[in-house]
Amino acid sequence: MNWLGYALASQGWLVAGVAHYGESWVYGPETIDSKAASQFWNRPQDVSFTIDSLAKSQLFNIQLKTDRVLILGHSSGGFTALATLGAKLEAGKSEAYCASRKAHQDKGCLYSMQNQRKPMSQELVTKIGQLQDQMQDDRIIAAIALDPALGHATSRQSLQGISAPTLVIGSVNNDFLPYIEHAKYFASHIQNAQLIGIEQGAGHFIYIDQCDLALEANGVPICKDRHGVDRKVLQKQILNNIFSFIYKNNLS
Structure with a gap:
């Protein structure tokens, strides 16, 4: 997501990208595990660890302040962003x-099916419940969720408890995650959340850098957009929305 990271950095933000083990190629292709996308409880821990690490770091001999963090995430990362503000999954909701x-x-249900091939032990279920109570991080003061996943599994009550500035952007004619069940659902239940629907044939993967690889996720091309879709044009539109949200909420 260099298109987004560079744009934020150009305006003075310190931008840190979190590479989740099991999902990121930086650890080597042999580490990729499709089930990792369903292990939502790990990602907020990774985010908090990153903030902890930055708090101990210096940039140009200046100690970094990490008490006002803006988190942005796409897809599962979108849910992660909202989880750090208090979003939680509701037992049994996804299955129903x-x-x-x-x-x-x-397509989000395909990850649930993959994860359920081997039933969770009661010990793991209990542990996940405990980890959900630790996902929130008070250093994060606002969130931007780009076509967020897991709307179909998230507790409405937990979303109603979120009061931090929140921007949700989603692709209306989605080829992966239905807009109404995910992006719109999140925004509908978070206090004062701003929702922006991207039209013009935008799919789920227009939120990542342009690429030429023949990669697919559950049958949906990651790099190839629908006919007539200009990913760069849409990303400029999204950047305008993001910076408008940042300045409107005095986050800069």
Whole structure:
């Protein structure tokens, strides 16, 4: 997501990218695990660890301040951003939704199916419940979620408890995560959240850098957009939305 990181850095932000083990290629292709996308409880811990590490670091001999963090994330990272503000999953909600007719085009349910091939032990279920209570990080003062995942599994009550400035941007004619069940659902239940729907044929992966690789996620091309879609043009539009949100909420 260099298009976003460079744009923020050009305006004076210190930008840190979190590479989650099991999902990021920086650790080597042999470490990629499709089930990692469903292990949502690990990502907020990674984010908090990153902030802890930055708090101990210096840039040009200046101690970094990490008490006012803006978090941005795409897809599962979008849920991670919201989880650091207090979003939590609700037991059984994902299973019920994914068994219903309205989920037949929701690619997010495929990750749940992969994760359920081996039943979770009671010990793991208990541990996940405990980790959910530790996902929130008070140093994060605002969140931007780009086409966030796991709307179908997230507790409405937990979202209603979020009061920090929140921007949710989603692709309306989505090819991966239905807009109504994910992006719109999150924004509808977070206090004063701002929702922006991206039209013009935008798919789920227009939020990452342009690329030429023949990669797919659950059958959806990551680098190839629908006919007539200009990813760079849409990203400029999204940047305008992001900076407008930042200045409107005095986050800069």
